[in-house]
Amino acid sequence: MSAREFNFDGLVGPSHNYAGLSFGNVASFNNVKSASNPKQAALQGLAKMRALAARGFAQAVLPPQDRPNFRLLRSLGFSGSDADVLARAYKESPVILACAYSASPMWTANAATVSPSRDTADGRVHFTPANLNNKLHRALEYVQTTRTLKAIFADERRFAVHDALPSTPAFGDEGAANHTRLGAGHGADAVEMFVYGRVEFDPNAPAPKRYPARQTLEASQAVARKHGLAEARTVYVQQNPDVIDQGVFHNDVIAVGNANVLFYHEQAFADEQGALFQLRQAMAGVDAELTPIRVDTGMVSVQDAVHSYLFNSQLLSKDGGKMALVIPQECQENAAVARYLESLVASGGPVDELIHFDLRQSMRNGGGPACLRLRVALTDEEAGAMHQGVIMTEALYHTLVAWVEKHYRDKLEPSDLADPKLAIEVHAALEELARILGMPGLYDL
Numbered sequence: 001m002s003a004r005e006f007n008f009d010g011l012v013g014p015s016h017n018y019a020g021l022s023f024g025n026v027a028s029f030n031n032v033k034s035a036s037n038p039k040q041a042a043l044q045g046l047a048k049m050r051a052l053a054a055r056g057f058a059q060a061v062l063p064p065q066d067r068p069n070f071r072l073l074r075s076l077g078f079s080g081s082d083a084d085v086l087a088r089a090y091k092e093s094p095v096i097l098a099c100a101y102s103a104s105p106m107w108t109a110n111a112a113t114v115s116p117s118r119d120t121a122d123g124r125v126h127f128t129p130a131n132l133n134n135k136l137h138r139a140l141e142y143v144q145t146t147r148t149l150k151a152i153f154a155d156e157r158r159f160a161v162h163d164a165l166p167s168t169p170a171f172g173d174e175g176a177a178n179h180t181r182l183g184a185g186h187g188a189d190a191v192e193m194f195v196y197g198r199v200e201f202d203p204n205a206p207a208p209k210r211y212p213a214r215q216t217l218e219a220s221q222a223v224a225r226k227h228g229l230a231e232a233r234t235v236y237v238q239q240n241p242d243v244i245d246q247g248v249f250h251n252d253v254i255a256v257g258n259a260n261v262l263f264y265h266e267q268a269f270a271d272e273q274g275a276l277f278q279l280r281q282a283m284a285g286v287d288a289e290l291t292p293i294r295v296d297t298g299m300v301s302v303q304d305a306v307h308s309y310l311f312n313s314q315l316l317s318k319d320g321g322k323m324a325l326v327i328p329q330e331c332q333e334n335a336a337v338a339r340y341l342e343s344l345v346a347s348g349g350p351v352d353e354l355i356h357f358d359l360r361q362s363m364r365n366g367g368g369p370a371c372l373r374l375r376v377a378l379t380d381e382e383a384g385a386m387h388q389g390v391i392m393t394e395a396l397y398h399t400l401v402a403w404v405e406k407h408y409r410d411k412l413e414p415s416d417l418a419d420p421k422l423a424i425e426v427h428a429a430l431e432e433l434a435r436i437l438g439m440p441g442l443y444d445l
């Protein structure tokens with residue numbers, strides 16, 4: 001059966017700011033407390049969605065979440081009116097206020113893990129919202145993510161939206177950023193590869209020393225069980241702990257796969273040959289042959305990969321069999337990476353086109369093209385059964401640009417989070433957005 005991959009990009013929310021909340025994510029740490037531009041951030045993301053939709057790629061949008069998260073603030077003892085809560089939080093713990101205001105749901109690669117219906121025992125598309133429990137500012141995203149996914153994929157005959165895994169370190173789950181589907185194509189049988197950073201119940205397994213490993217093997221296995229994936233078509237691979245310590249906080253910072261192609265850095269995995277062997281073996285069972293595109297350290301160092309986000313790219317299948325690589329403009333600004341990319345498209349291999357975007361606002365918080373999108377492969381019937389108001393069209397693009405222009409600020413400094421007017425602005429913006437997307441019950445406002 002034919003299927004298409006929809007990319008659900010996160011619409012950047014009106015409170016996008018730089019708060020340095022992600023220890024282990026170099027960009028987030030380096031840009032702490034600089035001023036952000038939420039309007040520009042949202043427009044940059046929308047420009048990517050529009051351009052890819054115009055090229056004929058299936059494109060949809062996932063809405064931002066309600067901010068600040070008053071439930072979080074009140075649960076931590078900040079009480080009184082909304083204005084009191086904000087004032088007290090700002091005075092006593094500005095970092096907690098920043099967590100409550102984070103626009104981090106924009107990085108929808110972390111929203112959930114998705115298994116297409118072709119892979120699951122009951123033939124439904126399965127979603128497990130990621131608990132993101134490694135970081136306070138991300139740990140409550142799953143509540144609204146679950147609500148949003150249930151609203152879009154409401155048809156329970158075709159879709160299963162699970163509860164998130166228990167929110168505890170043993171089950172650290174970062175969603176699709178550590179998950180790749182490899183096979184002949186979106187509509188064909190495939191292997192699901194889960195990449196984990198540490199093993200909770202094996203103290204002898206390698207683990208990073210400096211920065212946290214956010215995803216555990218136990219979480220990956222639990223997601224595979226819930227989705228009803230076949231053992232022979234599921235592969236677990238350990239990420240190289242040394243690269244986590246160099247700022248590779250998710251696998252999608254150092255590897256990306258599409259169809260039968262795995263584009264990766266030689267240092268991505270703890271055991272490169274073992275990973276390739278497992279993949280080849282599992283893929284043989286689905287009549288697919290792995291095409292690895294390996295980037296050597298001599299061509300691109302891990303540091304260059306982290307700064308340019310070369311691997312945080314989207315590999316998109318085009319009509320005719322070739323693939324386009326969607327990259328951030330930082331790749332063109334890094335000499336080694338730019339040189340490598342030239343050789344890649346000239347090589348006669350599967351990638352014959354580069355599409356680059358200015359996503360600087362998101363990049364400064366460690367989010368490139370791949371972080372900004374959740375892949376959902378759907379058959380035509382499934383695509384027809386989901387909520388249609390989130391599908392990106394020229395008309396929706398223009399409506400959303402006008403909405404951003406009306407509601408978003410073009411500058412947000414850390415102290416602006418104390419301004420009670422900001423909370424009211426965000427609220428008004430989201431009420432209107434729910435109407436635009438045709439999802440009246442989207443938020444619990």
Ligand SMILES: NCCC[C@H](NC(=O)CCC(=O)O)C(=O)O
Nearest residue numbers: 018019020021022025028107371
């Ligand atoms: N997949 C990309 C995720 C980037 C995200 N950055 C952040 O949350 C930075 C937020 C801040 O520092 O304001 C993260 O590290 O999870």
